[in-house]
Amino acid sequence: MQRPYNFSAGPAAIPAEVLEQAAAEMLDWHGSGMGVMEMSHRGKEFISICEQAEADLRELLAIPPQFQVLFMQGGGLAENAIVPLNLSRAGTVDFVVTGGWSQKSAKEARKYAAEVNVVATSEDSQFTTLPAPAQWQLSKGASYLHLCSNETIHGIEFHELPDLKALGSDAPLVIDFSSHVASRSVDWSRVGLAFGGAQKNLGPAGLTLVVVREDLLGHALPICPSAFNYQTVAENRSMYNTPPTWGIYIAGLTFQWLKRQREGSLSGIAAIEQRNIAKAQMLYDTIDQSAFYLNKVAAHCRSRMNVPFFLRDESRNDAFLAGAKERGLLQLKGHKSVGGMRASIYNAMPIAGVQALVDYMREFEQRHA
Ligand code: PMP
Numbered sequence: 001m002q003r004p005y006n007f008s009a010g011p012a013a014i015p016a017e018v019l020e021q022a023a024a025e026m027l028d029w030h031g032s033g034m035g036v037m038e039m040s041h042r043g044k045e046f047i048s049i050c051e052q053a054e055a056d057l058r059e060l061l062a063i064p065p066q067f068q069v070l071f072m073q074g075g076g077l078a079e080n081a082i083v084p085l086n087l088s089r090a091g092t093v094d095f096v097v098t099g100g101w102s103q104k105s106a107k108e109a110r111k112y113a114a115e116v117n118v119v120a121t122s123e124d125s126q127f128t129t130l131p132a133p134a135q136w137q138l139s140k141g142a143s144y145l146h147l148c149s150n151e152t153i154h155g156i157e158f159h160e161l162p163d164l165k166a167l168g169s170d171a172p173l174v175i176d177f178s179s180h181v182a183s184r185s186v187d188w189s190r191v192g193l194a195f196g197g198a199q200k201n202l203g204p205a206g207l208t209l210v211v212v213r214e215d216l217l218g219h220a221l222p223i224c225p226s227a228f229n230y231q232t233v234a235e236n237r238s239m240y241n242t243p244p245t246w247g248i249y250i251a252g253l254t255f256q257w258l259k260r261q262r263e264g265s266l267s268g269i270a271a272i273e274q275r276n277i278a279k280a281q282m283l284y285d286t287i288d289q290s291a292f293y294l295n296k297v298a299a300h301c302r303s304r305m306n307v308p309f310f311l312r313d314e315s316r317n318d319a320f321l322a323g324a325k326e327r328g329l330l331q332l333k334g335h336k337s338v339g340g341m342r343a344s345i346y347n348a349m350p351i352a353g354v355q356a357l358v359d360y361m362r363e364f365e366q367r368h369a
Pocket of ligand 1: 078197
């Protein structure tokens with residue numbers, strides 16, 4: 001069955017193969033007589049699902065052994081509180097504000113950290129660029145520095161993570177990689193902690209992935225809820241409380257799907273990254289080569305995952321969206337704070353989906369230009 005192409009920013013499209021396998025296993029997982037939603041999280045069946053998911057993720061993202069992988073609940077916004085509760089040590093924390101999500105994170109951290117220092121922001125440009133790391137005004141002795149490595153709403157991505165040591169800071173780097181996790185490789189030598197909600201690239205909403213360097217554990221503020229204390233979660237291998245079992249299972253199927261991806265001689269994350277680069281290029285080229293469409297983000301930091309764009313004549317927005325829907329191109333409406341359109345082209349979006357979108361964009365332009 002050819003399903004429509006779904007450009008939602010999240011919850012977002014899941015690979016059809018993953019959904020089909022989940023459907024086939026819904027009533028009886030591997031002869032256990034139970035569906036995954038019905039299993040005890042402490043039973044051998046679910047523990048094997050969880051361990052396999054973690055092993056596959058570690059392999060895919062080359063996560064070094066000194067990092068713990070935690071499967072939590074709460075989503076990205078809860079992590080905005082959980083991170084300072086665990087890592088701020090009641091001291092100063094640094095933030096780089098490059099869009100709506102890092103802005104929200106900084107605001108939430110003010111409740112828990114003694115001081116929040118915005119070391120750089122691109123707000124002046126309406127979040128269409130990234131402030132150069134050499135210009136960041138880093139605090140002395142900050143407990144950590146937070147940035148959002150892909151701003152889902154504004155369509156801005158860090159294509160290289162900053163090397164804080166080289167900038168003279170010993171602070172661990174915290175990244176919110178919710179909307180580009182598993183779309184590209186991660187330079188773990190520059191990262192202390194990464195978190196992300198699952199509902200863009202990994203699976204259903206309700207699962208939050210946290211990858212944290214072990215030396216950062218054990219410093220939570222006394223008020224930190226036990227279920228959100230990273231050390232407690234790590235010591236209990238994500239089973240202190242009941243983890244989001246269904247989300248972990250679907251993410252595990254997605255990791256296996258990712259491991260099967262091939263592009264030429266590449267496989268796994270390298271293959272999907274190559275495909276993501278090609279998809280983004282097709283879309284940005286179509287926008288840039290046209291006098292009808294516009295993307296305002298500086299070329300060096302355009303997101304491969306979330307592509308906001310505008311019709312120069314905004315009176316045609318509704319017609320554009322209606323025509324897209326008729327063609328099976330869904331959820332292209334831009335975020336309310338930015339307007340226009342947004343095409344989110346996560347891992348599950350095939351090249352053919354982006355091709356269908358750019359074909360439609362060219363045709364709409366010819367009809368209306
Ligand atoms: N951070 C980023 C980068 C996001 O894109 C989102 C959700 N769109 C969030 C945080 C918030 O996630 P949640 O709704 O799961 O709390």
